[in-house]
Amino acid sequence: MSIREASNARRRMAIIDAAHAIMSQKGLQALNIRDIGKACGCAPGTIYTHFEDLDTLILHANSRTLNQLAQVLEAVDEKGQGRAVPDRLCEMADAYLDFALANRAAWQALFEHQMERPIPQWHRDDHFRLFGSIARLLLLHTAGLDEARVQLVARGLYSSVHGIVSLGTAPRLLRLSDRDIRWQMHLVIHGMLNQLSRENGTGQ
């Protein structure tokens, strides 16, 4: 790797670091090119030689958050080997809530951010990775279900938990207690799994 390539890679990483740090601390709304430049020691214009625009840079910062989150969920997955699937899914949901609370600004940025151009595939894949852990657990629990159905249930489960965490922690609608949020999540998870078994006559 040439001097220039190494320098570019270092600079590129420093810019994402700075963006992710500001985003985590002050939120997506407070993120701007000039502060990122100051934080990583370069001029505003320089950032545009490494990233097409601010939106693209945000995608990279968001992907970092997604990978952190995926690691957390996968760790919970591995830790629960051999235990009952519903309990393990509830633990993953709890971990999701904990992550959202501990990394509120960065987590919110994942869903706040909107861009006009289509989202590139590499970033989509980082998102889909979250469904992976859930789908693997579901496969253990629902023997007779085809692959596509399992994917759909996994995404539905994730979406429901996300909705509960999202609206449960929103100041917009009176913040619920962690206890109440967890209760909602567990109700949905157990309900969905039981309903699946009931409709398919498998598992349980």
Added chain:
Amino acid sequence: MSIREASNARRRMAIIDAAHAIMSQKGLQALNIRDIGKACGCAPGTIYTHFEDLDTLILHANSRTLNQLAQVLEAVDEKGQGRAVPDRLCEMADAYLDFALANRAAWQALFEHQMERPIPQWHRDDHFRLFGSIARLLLLHTAGLDEARVQLVARGLYSSVHGIVSLGTAPRLLRLSDRDIRWQMHLVIHGMLNQLSRENGTGQ
């Protein structure tokens, strides 16, 4: 009502109309003071004699959307008198999906919008009104549950459906078909209701 009061009320309404129209057509991101002024025939500065800032104006436009949505849900509620509660809740979820698709930009603005100052109570109430129809239906279905529990389940149900619609229709994560989204919603609703009955030994 004096000439001045009437004029102010008319102007105020025209501003909200313009903001809501632009928001519905071009999205929250495209909304700006100058275009609102042009659309309702006044100078940018005039808007600030009627609203504290753009955020406050957006709240009023969002409340208009919330009331439209609440009317739709309440209409579904009344239409289903006498039918089974789970089916009526599924119909409400379907109506929520239909509204989100038919009023995509305005619906997204409800959750995209963030402001630093606390959200005023009158706007919160417009949001809580959405839970009302659900809670009323749940009361019919879960005889033994206390008021607070019913409220929590209603909010959990709404949050889950919202999460499914939100992530199911997000271009960010490959748009699902309407069929798949409805299937996810129905699974969650039936699952939650059955789970409630199972845990409480009532209803059903």
Added chain:
DNA sequence: ATCGAAAACTGATCGACGATCAATTTTCGA
């Protein structure tokens, strides 16, 4: 090692934004 080309970097600058303000016009009540 040297030098022309290419890439990276800088900071001033552009147009658009939310918000403000002095100046002007309109409305009110006495």
Added chain:
DNA sequence: TCGAAAATTGATCGTCGATCAGTTTTCGAT
């Protein structure tokens, strides 16, 4: 009818994302 109060205007301020001419650094061929 007239002075005060309110409403309106459009220029203006500071900030934003993005661009660009000018400069510095790095590369590869000789």
